[in-house]
Amino acid sequence: MKLTLRIWRQAGPAEPGRMVAYEVPDANPDMSFLELLDVLNERLTLEGEDPVTFDHDCREGICGSCGVVINGQAHGPRALTTTCQLHVRSFADGDVIDIEPWRSVAFGVLKDLMVDRSGLDRIIQAGGYISAPTGSAPEAHSTPVPKPIADTAFDNATCIGCGACVAACPNGSAMLFTSAKVTHLNSLPQGAPERASRVLNLVEAMDAEGFGGCTNTGECTNACPKGIPLDSIATLNREYLRASLGRK
Amino acid sequence: MNFWRSTIGKKTVMAVTGLLMLLFLIVHMLGNLKIFFGPTDFDHYAHWLRTIGDPVLHESWYLWIQRFVLVVVVVLHAVSAYQLSRRDLKARPTKYSHHQRAKAGYATHIMRYGGITLALFIIYHILDFTTLTLNRHGVDGDAYDNVVSSFSVWWVTVIYIAAMIFLGLHIQHGFWSAAQTLGYNRPSRDRTFKVAATSLAVLLTVGFLIVPVSVLAGLVD
Numbered sequence: 220m221k222l223t224l225r226i227w228r229q230a231g232p233a234e235p236g237r238m239v240a241y242e243v244p245d246a247n248p249d250m251s252f253l254e255l256l257d258v259l260n261e262r263l264t265l266e267g268e269d270p271v272t273f274d275h276d277c278r279e280g281i282c283g284s285c286g287v288v289i290n291g292q293a294h295g296p297r298a299l300t301t302t303c304q305l306h307v308r309s310f311a312d313g314d315v316i317d318i319e320p321w322r323s324v325a326f327g328v329l330k331d332l333m334v335d336r337s338g339l340d341r342i343i344q345a346g347g348y349i350s351a352p353t354g355s356a357p358e359a360h361s362t363p364v365p366k367p368i369a370d371t372a373f374d375n376a377t378c379i380g381c382g383a384c385v386a387a388c389p390n391g392s393a394m395l396f397t398s399a400k401v402t403h404l405n406s407l408p409q410g411a412p413e414r415a416s417r418v419l420n421l422v423e424a425m426d427a428e429g430f431g432g433c434t435n436t437g438e439c440t441n442a443c444p445k446g447i448p449l450d451s452i453a454t455l456n457r458e459y460l461r462a463s464l465g466r467k
Numbered sequence: 468m469n470f471w472r473s474t475i476g477k478k479t480v481m482a483v484t485g486l487l488m489l490l491f492l493i494v495h496m497l498g499n500l501k502i503f504f505g506p507t508d509f510d511h512y513a514h515w516l517r518t519i520g521d522p523v524l525h526e527s528w529y530l531w532i533q534r535f536v537l538v539v540v541v542v543l544h545a546v547s548a549y550q551l552s553r554r555d556l557k558a559r560p561t562k563y564s565h566h567q568r569a570k571a572g573y574a575t576h577i578m579r580y581g582g583i584t585l586a587l588f589i590i591y592h593i594l595d596f597t598t599l600t601l602n603r604h605g606v607d608g609d610a611y612d613n614v615v616s617s618f619s620v621w622w623v624t625v626i627y628i629a630a631m632i633f634l635g636l637h638i639q640h641g642f643w644s645a646a647q648t649l650g651y652n653r654p655s656r657d658r659t660f661k662v663a664a665t666s667l668a669v670l671l672t673v674g675f676l677i678v679p680v681s682v683l684a685g686l687v688d
Contacts, residue, residue, distance in 0.1 A: 227564075238564055291567025317565035324558050389569070390555035392474075422473055431558030432474035432551045434578065435644040436571040449647070450654050457650025459475045 220246040220307060223315040224259065226271055229328050232335075236328065238317070248308035252295065253278060253285060255307050256318075272331040280304040280444065283379030286386070287332045288319040293383035293442040301381065301444040321382050323391035325428045336382050338428035339396060343380075345424035346417040347400040349409050368406050375403035377445040387442030390431030395439035397425045398455035399447045405458050415462035422459055474554065475648075477547040482645035484544040489638065489667070491537060496674040502687060506611035513610035541589070548582055574640040574668075581633045588630040595623075618682035627679045635672035639664050 222243045229236030243259055250258070253275050260270035276284035280301040287302055289295035295305045310316060318332065326334040364372075376399075384395035401418050404410035410417065433452055440449045470476035501512045519529035569576060591601070595617055599605040604616035617623050642664035646652040652660055681687045 288563055288565075291563050291565040317563075319563055319565065322559060322561045322563060324560055389559060391558035392555070419469075422475055423469070426472075426474050429558060431555035432478060433648075434551075434555065434575070435640070435647050436569065436575050438570060441570050448654070450652070450657075453647050453650050453652040456475055456479070456648050459473075460479060460650055463470045463476070 220248055220310075220312045222246045222255070222307070222310065222313075224255075225315060225317045226332070227319045227328075228271070228331055229320075230269075230330065232327050232329055236331075238319075240315075246307050248306070250307045251278065251303055252289070252305040252307065253303045272329075272333045274333045275303060278303040281379060283381035286321060286381045286383055288317075288321065288386055290317050293321070293386040294381075294444050298441075299444055299446050301379075304444075321386035323382075323385045323430065325391065325393070325430050326382060326385065334382075336380075338430070339380050339382060339385075339393065341428060342393065342397055342421055342424045343400065346413065346420040347404070349404060350413060351409065362408050364407060372403050372406040375399040375406075375447060375451055378403075378443075378447055379445060381444065383442045383444060384439035384447070385430065387438040388431065388433075389436060389438060390434055392433050392439070393425050393428070393430040394433040394452050394455065395443060395447055395449075397421050398451035401458055402451040402454045405454075414458070418455065418458040418462050422455075474551065477551050478648045480543055481547045481551075482648040484540045484547075485641050485645050487540050488537075488544065489642065492634075492671055493667075496671055499675065499678050502611065502614060502678055503681075509611045509614075510609065514608065541586075545582070545586060548579070552579055572640070574636040577633070577636055578640055581637045584633045585630065585637060588626070588633075591626070592630075614678065615682050615688055618679040619688075621683060624679040624683045628676060631672045631675045634675070635668040638671060639668040642667055 223240055224243060225238045225240045227236055228239045241259055241263075243255065246255055246258070253273070256271055256273055263270045273287060274284045276282040278285070280303060283301075285302040286294060289302070289305070294300060294302050295309065297305055297309055320326075320328050320332045321334045321336075323334075325338040326336055329335050378396065378399035380396065382393075382396070385391055385393050388394075401421055404417060405414050435449075435452075437449055440447060471480070498512060498516075502509045517527045517530055524532075594600045595602055596613060599607065599613065602613050602617055603620070604612045606612065618627070643652075643660045646656075646660040678687070
């Protein structure tokens with residue numbers, strides 16, 4: 220397959236960037252999208268050019284490291300698929316593919332396609348955990364959790380923190396990310412003691428990072444490779460109102 | 468104060484004030500329809516609005532209380548919208564060079580422009596029928612004739628039609644969005660809220676437009 224990749228190249232955080240076109244004449248349809256970039260980078264390296272910088276780690280869709288905007292869509296055209304799990308066969312021979320970094324004022328471009336997503340880490344540090352004595356795992360049956368609640372918590376716990384929701388949102392909002400954490404932990408008995416403080420602290424941290432607000436456009440949930448539903452944002456709003464009204 | 472400073476807090480203010488305005492609009496729309504009972508009934512209804520609460524409240528006191536509440540509500544809605552919009556636009560300074568068509572509908576897309584349009588329309592509407600500054604008949608107490616004189620002009624009716632279409636779109640996204648913002652929405656209720664939002668939007672748009680269109684068509688004169 221012959222593909223043309225137009226990639227955002229930017230030498231550093233303060234440098235100006237631009238889209239640069241590269242031809243990949245020998246793309247294999249069975250390559251993953253990241254392997255396509257690897258092939259391009261090998262050639263660029265041999266030619267003495269600066270290879271394209273992009274984030275990646277597990278390459279099996281669970282770490283949340285990779286993530287670029289492909290043809291205007293976070294993680295590309297396939298639903299529920301991270302960039303690493305996307306294959307070249309999703310494109311047609313001769314296609315021109317635009318590859319850009321996540322865009323948000325809270326995600327500065329470090330180099331090329333790699334952005335600084337530490338804002339999401341700071342949201343988690345504000346309360347995306349439970350304060351519990353560590354040690355050996357407790358007996359599972361000692362804290363009964365009804366199945367529907369366990370399911371909701373688990374569905375939200377699948378968030379990998381990739382930032383696609385922020386990248387897809389026209390307001391660069393991190394509401395879906397934050398709502399996944401709040402819904403996950405606030406649904407469970409283990410999260411109950413910090414239920415109010417967690418949601419207040421997470422939202423304060425989210426706002427402090429400069430993320431935009433939610434206008435309920437639903438772009439986030441469409442882009443989310445883990446299918447975190449828009450309902451989680453309703454839950455976040457409900458939890459925030461509950462905590463603000465002082466209910467424990 | 469932390470609540471007002473937060474994005475969710477401001478959005479909550481928008482949802483609550485939006486619902487209050489919606490409540491007012493439903494009553495307003497139903498009241499307008501009294502025009503089909505003829506000038507005597509309509510003018511009587513218009514006069515009654517000034518006597519609500521009598522004798523506890525003096526003439527027009529209720530009206531002024533309601534006007535004050537509505538102004539506060541509109542200002543809170545607009546200030547929240549302005550502050551949130553500024554923040555949202557700042558949060559995404561660089562656009563993607565490959566533009567992707569939004570998955571959200573037109574009603575969602577048009578919220579900000581629709582809101583500004585409606586604000587300008589409300590000013591025009593007050594100058595037309597409350598202060599009667601722009602009204603062609605413009606006689607205090609002649610509510611029926613004032614309405615007929617304005618809507619007999621085709622372009623005035625066109626302005627109202629355009630504004631009410633914006634209103635419908637605003638409510639279609641706004642009502643469901645309020646349910647989401649206030650945390651009332653659940654997956655099991657989502658469909659109901661969306662249907663209710665569209666129904667309210669159609670009901671209000673049609674209910675408001677039936678009056679100017681009837682005047683222009685000569686059904687009310």
